[in-house]
Amino acid sequence: MTKTIEKQRIIYATPQRTFQALTEKEEMERWFVQKAEGEMRPGGAMRFAWAPDMVEKGQILEIEPPHRLSYTWEAFSPSPVTITFELSAENGKTRLHFIQNGIGEGENWGNYYAGMIHGWDIHLDHLTSWLETGSCPPPGPTKSL
Secondary structure (H helix, E strand, O other): OOEEEEEEEEEOOOHHHHHHHHHOHHHHHHHOOOEEEEOOOOOOEEEEEEEOOEEEEEEEEEEEOOOEEEEEEOOOOOOOEEEEEEEEEEOOEEEEEEEEEEEOOOHHHHHHHHHHHHHHHHHHHHHHHHHHHOOOOOOOOOOOO
16 A cells, blocks of 8 residues: 645746746756756656755656646666656636655555655645745755754
């Protein structure tokens, strides 16, 4: 049995602008990670680094501008988790629906799950701030993660 994390946000930006922040290297390096690398196409490899020893690798599963982005993170074996962002327009704003699924069971997964619940709150707060104000804390590890 696997666990899922789901979060929703209303962001005062268009889906196009929000999608740009989720997929463009320069944008991701402002609100999400210190270094983003990859090919934004189905099957494209990607690599996110928060610090030299904090790296996630994965593969793009779906990319449907400006409505859907889905990719894997190879956090733990035996299988990667899946990250999905679904965006919809709502009265000049964006409803962002975030889903992370495939989180397994066991001691390592339990620690990962608890950390990711809190971590995604921080990341989505930073994304929202970046899109709405043009400012947010720099990406990278923090004591609260």
